[in-house]
Amino acid sequence: MLVRLGFASIIWLDTDIILVDEALAVGDYRFQTKCFKKFEELKEIGKTILYVSHDIDSVRRFCTRAIWLDNGKIIANGDVATVTSKYIESCVNPGNKAYSQKQRLTGALNHYGNHIGAIKNISIPKNGEFYLHENVRITVDVYISDDISLDSLGVSIALKDKFGLDLIVFQTDEPLHYGTNQINFCFENRLNSGKYTIAAGLENKNSLPITYYEYIEGAAEIKSIAPPQTFGLISAPCKIYVR
Known part of the structure; x- marks a missing residue:
């Protein structure tokens, strides 16, 4: 409930940049669906959303650009499909x-x-x-x-x-x-x-x-x-x- 309250407070602030760090990982499916719908609305009006997650499917579905970080270092930076594919490679072919x-x-x-x-x-x-x-x-x-x-x-x-x-x-x-x-x-x-x-x-x-x-x-x-x-x-x- 604390995560839901924090997320609800942030998305209604009049700010140009929103940082979401794994907040959706603890929510149920209905909560996540509402969040992504709100994300799309914010994107349409020009808001920038930094979405931090290990969920490759949600990153590919929602994001328009991806940065892969490992121990604070940028491993890859570019289009979502390429970056997430390289990340998956590192997991299954380390x-x-x-x-x-x-x-x-x-x-x-x-x-x-x-x-x-x-x-x-x-x-x-x-x-x-x-x-x-x-x-x-x-x-x-x-x-x-x-x-x-x-x-x-x-x-x-x-x-x-x-x-x-x-x-x-x-x-x-x-x-x-x-x-x-x-x-x-x-x-x-x-x-x-x-x-x-x-x-x-x-x-x-x-x-x-x-x-x-x-x-x-x-x-x-x-x-x-x-x-x-x-x-x-x-x-x-x-x-x-x-x-």
Whole structure:
């Protein structure tokens, strides 16, 4: 209640800059929703909000610029997607820089791991354009060398929105083998109109958090085309009965 009272007092002050330090972490979902709605109102009238948080999803959803601080030092400063992606890399791939900048995939938002090059290709037919409810196939070609343990090894793809938030994630269940593996992710497109990025990863599924032999964020892009009268991000099946 003290946090709620403090937050309510601050947002009604006539000030140009508002600093919010992890205040939303202690609130329930309803409280957080109200806060973000108020944030948007303050942004529209030109207020500057410094939002301090470890919650990557909320930072990506709310902020227009990000600064990554570690022990008082600026590690990265720039657009939200790039900075938060580098922060996530540090969490899931700490201290592992066993690759050169030249090995990174050109055009990818971020690309890291200790087996860069294992993911050989990511292909999407039709130039990546699909209508709502159309079948989609995303093919990932992976080469697994014998210095990678097959235990708990998997390949995943994630469909992300413009903020970098995971909308849909698919992971392999069948065992992989050494040498070349071709994985076809086939699904019905339920994304409403917009452009979405694809992240692909060769991962150890049993580690917490998941660690990656290779992870490519922004590896590809798809465009979904839906009728005008569709709302939200995802068109999920629903049976509606009126009596």
